[in-house]
Amino acid sequence: MCPHLHLPDKRGVDLLHDPVLNKGTAFTEAERDALGLRGLLPPRVSTQETQVMRVLENVRRKTTDIEKYIYLVSLQDRNENLFYRVVMDNLDEMMPIIYTPTVGQGCQEFGHIFRRPRGLYLSFKDRGRVRKILQNWPFRDVRIVVVTDGERILGLGDLGANGMGIPVGKLSLYTACAGIHPTQCLPVTLDVGTNNETLLKDPLYIGLPERRLRGAAYDELVDEFFTGVQEIFPKACIQLEDFGNTNAFRLLHHYRNRACTFDDDIQGTAGVTLAGLYAALRITGNKLTDQKFLFLGAGEAGIGIGDLIVTGLRAEGMPEAEAKLKCWFVDSKGLVVQSRTDLVEHKRPYAHDHAPVADFLQAVESVAPTAIIGVSGMPRTFTRPVVEAMARLNRRPIIFALSNPTSKSECTAEEAYMWSEGRAVFASGSPFPPVTYKGKTFVSGQGNNAYIFPGVGLGVIASEATRVTDEFFFVAAKTLATLVTEDDLPQGRIYPSLKRIREVSAAIATAVSDIAFRRGLTTMTRPADLPAHIRAQMYEPTYKEG
Numbered sequence: 001m002c003p004h005l006h007l008p009d010k011r012g013v014d015l016l017h018d019p020v021l022n023k024g025t026a027f028t029e030a031e032r033d034a035l036g037l038r039g040l041l042p043p044r045v046s047t048q049e050t051q052v053m054r055v056l057e058n059v060r061r062k063t064t065d066i067e068k069y070i071y072l073v074s075l076q077d078r079n080e081n082l083f084y085r086v087v088m089d090n091l092d093e094m095m096p097i098i099y100t101p102t103v104g105q106g107c108q109e110f111g112h113i114f115r116r117p118r119g120l121y122l123s124f125k126d127r128g129r130v131r132k133i134l135q136n137w138p139f140r141d142v143r144i145v146v147v148t149d150g151e152r153i154l155g156l157g158d159l160g161a162n163g164m165g166i167p168v169g170k171l172s173l174y175t176a177c178a179g180i181h182p183t184q185c186l187p188v189t190l191d192v193g194t195n196n197e198t199l200l201k202d203p204l205y206i207g208l209p210e211r212r213l214r215g216a217a218y219d220e221l222v223d224e225f226f227t228g229v230q231e232i233f234p235k236a237c238i239q240l241e242d243f244g245n246t247n248a249f250r251l252l253h254h255y256r257n258r259a260c261t262f263d264d265d266i267q268g269t270a271g272v273t274l275a276g277l278y279a280a281l282r283i284t285g286n287k288l289t290d291q292k293f294l295f296l297g298a299g300e301a302g303i304g305i306g307d308l309i310v311t312g313l314r315a316e317g318m319p320e321a322e323a324k325l326k327c328w329f330v331d332s333k334g335l336v337v338q339s340r341t342d343l344v345e346h347k348r349p350y351a352h353d354h355a356p357v358a359d360f361l362q363a364v365e366s367v368a369p370t371a372i373i374g375v376s377g378m379p380r381t382f383t384r385p386v387v388e389a390m391a392r393l394n395r396r397p398i399i400f401a402l403s404n405p406t407s408k409s410e411c412t413a414e415e416a417y418m419w420s421e422g423r424a425v426f427a428s429g430s431p432f433p434p435v436t437y438k439g440k441t442f443v444s445g446q447g448n449n450a451y452i453f454p455g456v457g458l459g460v461i462a463s464e465a466t467r468v469t470d471e472f473f474f475v476a477a478k479t480l481a482t483l484v485t486e487d488d489l490p491q492g493r494i495y496p497s498l499k500r501i502r503e504v505s506a507a508i509a510t511a512v513s514d515i516a517f518r519r520g521l522t523t524m525t526r527p528a529d530l531p532a533h534i535r536a537q538m539y540e541p542t543y544k545e546g
Helices: 011-015 029-035 048-061 064-078 080-089 092-100 102-108 130-134 160-178 217-231 245-255 264-284 302-316 320-325 345-350 361-366 383-391 413-419 455-465 470-482 499-516 530-537
Strands: 121-122 142-150 185-191 237-240 261-263 295-296 328-331 371-374 398-401 425-428 436-437 440-444
Touching: 011 048, 048 080, 048 142, 048 320, 064 080, 064 320, 080 160, 080 455, 092 121, 092 499, 102 160, 102 295, 102 436, 121 130, 130 217, 142 160, 160 185, 160 455, 160 499, 185 217, 185 328, 237 245, 237 264, 245 261, 245 264, 245 302, 245 345, 261 264, 261 320, 264 302, 264 371, 264 398, 264 425, 264 455, 264 470, 295 302, 295 361, 302 320, 302 328, 302 345, 302 470, 328 361, 361 383, 383 413, 413 425, 413 436, 455 470, 455 499, 470 499, 499 530
Parallel strands: 121 185, 142 185, 142 237, 237 261, 295 328, 295 371, 371 398, 398 425
Antiparallel strands: 436 440
């Protein structure tokens, strides 16, 4: 037996069934003797590299993305180090499987492909005992909690408890993209029912088949959850994910100064979009203050982006009222204007003095934007006439079709480039393949929140920040934009390659931590070498002997 062998608490089959500790066929000869594994594994000792080869062979022989998703989720359930090694080393290939667009189908079919529970489920029947249930979680040093109530999953709508695929997938990206240790991540679903008729009738639906909880009872459950997390996991940051518009804005407003929390759909989407706009302006040669933005969709993502654009404009010296006039919104009823009496609170700051306009194409012609940003969840709404109008109005029109998954995108990369005669600066929420037009190949940007939220989360963890502010997302956007290289821009790429995502996350974490220390948002002593401190926090999925 190796004299330096560090023995885990578990042995034998229990060890092989623990995804955090399991190394499968990579357990050494000494470990097999010391840990009661002899005979429980094939006799040949494998390296992690060999295991990765086996995984990739199995993934690549699957004929559909959902089959690949199921296989990778199963791998995560049995060997987390191997799962993250595969994902980190093949991020371009794996991220569309473990997150958008495939995770959308994974959530839609969640009850039918369910294998093994992951995360915590808190139902409305658990009121009064949420704290006790949180204590059932096996790890105490939780630093990131991603929670959803499943009401607005991507652009797919109300998927109830099936939405657990989103917190699980988001936290996989926290680990893969920013090196946050898997045991510091907690996915949570608040099962408050669903109004999805298909799910209510589905015998394989995993949630409670009851209508959505509303009002005071809902708020009491959410408050009990926030209070419990703060008590049981005092250093945790709570990320709100895929709540419906009304609850998302309301909960963020209520808790942002009471807890370490943020809403990725509102703030993370804003950060990645503003970063893409800054990079796009390097292609168009204009300034942020020269732009006019027209949004299709006035929900969480759209208003969040608008608010952060206003922050960027104010940073360049523009008064807030003038900055808001740069952002225009079209919702399901038409252009958001002052004369409308049906506007909910979060839309009113962007209701401008303008005649009513019924449809998006008419809004483009009337407002004459330099950029259109789709966050509607309505596919193919950036029609050929819309794109052609943008190309007529602008030498280099900025077209961001950000709705997820791919099936919900407002237009494809090919449509944007073809209909604009190759002049569009395009980004999308889910990936599209490169497009060749008249001999030139365009590699479109993917405005994926994975460029932002993992780095922000790492910065919060590394600085032990007690609050998350909008400034964190503004500096994250500025930092991300600077990491787009001069070689990226001629291809139309306005985000760095995913191969650089850990470098991106570390840079964003450093910028966010710096703000936390400078603004007094932590009681922690500032490290002498902040970038080195950040890098030291980042998990590497390698096997340790013993």
